[in-house]
Amino acid sequence: xxxxxxxxxxxxxxxxxxxxxxxxxxxxxxxxxxxxxxxxxxxxxxxxxxxxxxxxxxxxxxxxxxxxxxxxxxxxxxxxxxxxxxxxxxxxxxxxxxxxxxxxxxxxxxxxxxxxxxxxxxxxxxxxxxxxxxxxxxxxxxxxxxxxxxxxxxxxxxxxxxxxxxxxxxxxxxxxx
Amino acid sequence: xxxxxxxxxxxxxxxxxxxxxxxxxxxxxxxxxxxxxxxxxxxxxxxxxxxxxxxxxxxxxxxxxxxxxxxxxxxxxxxxxxxxxxxxxxxxxxxxxxxxxxxxxxxxxxxxxxxxxxxxxxxxxxxxxxxxxxxxxxxxxxxxxxxxxxxxxxxxxxxxxxxxxxxxxxxxxxxxxxxxxxxxxxxxxxxxxxxxxxxxxxxxxxxxxxx
Numbered sequence: 001x002x003x004x005x006x007x008x009x010x011x012x013x014x015x016x017x018x019x020x021x022x023x024x025x026x027x028x029x030x031x032x033x034x035x036x037x038x039x040x041x042x043x044x045x046x047x048x049x050x051x052x053x054x055x056x057x058x059x060x061x062x063x064x065x066x067x068x069x070x071x072x073x074x075x076x077x078x079x080x081x082x083x084x085x086x087x088x089x090x091x092x093x094x095x096x097x098x099x100x101x102x103x104x105x106x107x108x109x110x111x112x113x114x115x116x117x118x119x120x121x122x123x124x125x126x127x128x129x130x131x132x133x134x135x136x137x138x139x140x141x142x143x144x145x146x147x148x149x150x151x152x153x154x155x156x157x158x159x160x161x162x163x164x165x166x167x168x169x170x171x172x173x174x175x176x177x
Numbered sequence: 178x179x180x181x182x183x184x185x186x187x188x189x190x191x192x193x194x195x196x197x198x199x200x201x202x203x204x205x206x207x208x209x210x211x212x213x214x215x216x217x218x219x220x221x222x223x224x225x226x227x228x229x230x231x232x233x234x235x236x237x238x239x240x241x242x243x244x245x246x247x248x249x250x251x252x253x254x255x256x257x258x259x260x261x262x263x264x265x266x267x268x269x270x271x272x273x274x275x276x277x278x279x280x281x282x283x284x285x286x287x288x289x290x291x292x293x294x295x296x297x298x299x300x301x302x303x304x305x306x307x308x309x310x311x312x313x314x315x316x317x318x319x320x321x322x323x324x325x326x327x328x329x330x331x332x333x334x335x336x337x338x339x340x341x342x343x344x345x346x347x348x349x350x351x352x353x354x355x356x357x358x359x360x361x362x363x364x365x366x367x368x369x370x371x372x373x374x375x376x377x378x379x380x381x382x383x384x385x386x387x388x
Contacts (some may be wrong), residue, residue, distance in 0.1 A: 018213060019206065034197035037351055044201055048208045055213060116192045136191045167187060174183075 045061035050075035128163035240274030287373035310345035
């Protein structure tokens with residue numbers, strides 16, 4: 001059954017169709033959200049929220065992109081908003097003297113590339129990080145990223161280029177080796 | 178620095194970035210399903226209750242209007258005999274209109290509380306529109322101030338219903354389990370629903386257990 005039929009059934013109020021739609025897309029959405037939040041509880045919350053919003057707004061889906069892209073766009077939006085809220089809450093809780101340490105971990109002691117890379121990706125600005133995770137980690141094309149984030153493919157490429165440059169900078173000693 | 182080999186190393190290492198565990202599919206689905214059920218109920222409640230509430234208000238207004246028109250003006254100089262003891266009974270047509278409005282209102286309240294209680298059981302009551310409760314509360318208060326409340330049984334039922342509706346109307350999405358338990362206890366201890374069902378003739382309720 002294609003997306004259009006499934007959407008029609010969901011809009012007609014068929015709860016089984018909702019489950020089918022969920023089953024078809026949940027893994028992809030959850031993977032992307034988890035990569036961005038690295039927390040099972042938050043990944044669960046954001047994924048649920050993305051699907052709830054998706055179902056509520058399904059009547060507005062025009063079919064200009066694939067349903068999976070549309071759902072991922074909602075998931076990315078929910079996740080980035082959630083991360084912003086979380087960051088604001090942490091900034092309120094943490095004193096000024098601790099503020100520079102938010103989301104930043106000392107990397108000098110980690111000899112392993114993967115560990116240092118993880119920390120370096122964590123510290124990328126959200127825009128760069130989202131594109132990097134989608135392209136280099138999850139394997140989305142620039143066209144898919146552009147459709148998901150509502151930008152031009154060129155913007156996605158530029159952001160990926162900058163993200164990689166930042167990572168090279170952060171891991172310069174490894175690059176030299 | 179030669180970027181290409183390093184980019185390859187980077188990409189290869191990046192695949193391990195925040196490796197996701199198996200998604201908790203069923204757990205997430207249960208939460209989504211519960212919220213979707215509430216969304217559907219909310220949609221149903223809004224679709225059904227807005228016209229019903231408007232109809233009840235219209236019936237009530239009609240009752241008041243009929244009441245005013247039907248009370249005969251006393252001709253000048255011919256004073257009506259004064260009843261010394263007991264309350265004077267309202268004119269008959271007036272009583273019928275108020276009774277109709279009361280039954281209408283109690284029927285709506287019964288259906289609303291039935292839906293609300295079912296949603297309490299599913300743990301999703303906080304999403305129900307408290308607006309419906311507020312609307313019913315307004316009608317309830319009009320009826321309490323009207324001749325409909327002259328019958329003591331009706332008055333007591335309307336008063337008990339008022340308390341329950343007021344609690345639901347104030348229920349916020351962040352309501353604690355204690356708030357929810359209080360409403361449930363209020364409904365159960367006052368036996369509001371069974372009493373409503375006793376008063377409301379069968380077939381006047383728009384929906385039951387539609388969750």
